[in-house]
Amino acid sequence: MRWFHAELLACPACGNTRLIIYPFKEKEAELPGSPEKVKCRRWCYLYDRQASSVPLKSCVSTCMSREIEEGIIVCPVCGRWYPITEGIVVMLDDKYRDDRKYLDFIKKYKERLPEWVARHMKIPPLTSGEAETQSQQK
Numbered sequence: 305m306r307w308f309h310a311e312l313l314a315c316p317a318c319g320n321t322r323l324i325i326y327p328f329k330e331k332e333a334e335l336p337g338s339p340e341k342v343k344c345r346r347w348c349y350l351y352d353r354q355a356s357s358v359p360l361k362s363c364v365s366t367c368m369s370r371e372i373e374e375g376i377i378v379c380p381v382c383g384r385w386y387p388i389t390e391g392i393v394v395m396l397d398d399k400y401r402d403d404r405k406y407l408d409f410i411k412k413y414k415e416r417l418p419e420w421v422a423r424h425m426k427i428p429p430l431t432s433g434e435a436e437t438q439s440q441q442k
Contacts, residue, residue: 333371
């Protein structure tokens with residue numbers, strides 16, 4: 305996922321467009337052919353400020369040359385979270401998503417999230433077998 309794609313996203317659960325992105329793994333990416341055409345219009349998610357206050361030169365040298373390979377997107381309004389795996393954002397409506405599928409992902413990266421975000425996220429409860437395994441590991 306590219307940083308400038310974040311402006312196109314909205315939380316499927318509540319419709320909020322001001323999502324919080326936490327990249328865990330990034331890679332250098334090829335620059336788009338016409339940077340001025342893909343520059344964010346409303347909000348810069350990389351610098352967390354109005355897009356109009358970020359010069360195109362900064363966008364080209366930082367935002368447009370980076371791709372998020374692993375990360376998480378959190379909705380600060382409803383607490384839903386969406387993983388970014390292999391550069392793909394998985395944003396499914398609740399009726400289609402299975403959060404248990406991503407428990408390993410959350411366990412792997414939970415320490416890298418700010419505490420308030422980890423508390424605010426709606427993480428599914430562990431099943432009794434998973435809880436038992438986790439307590440044995442401690």
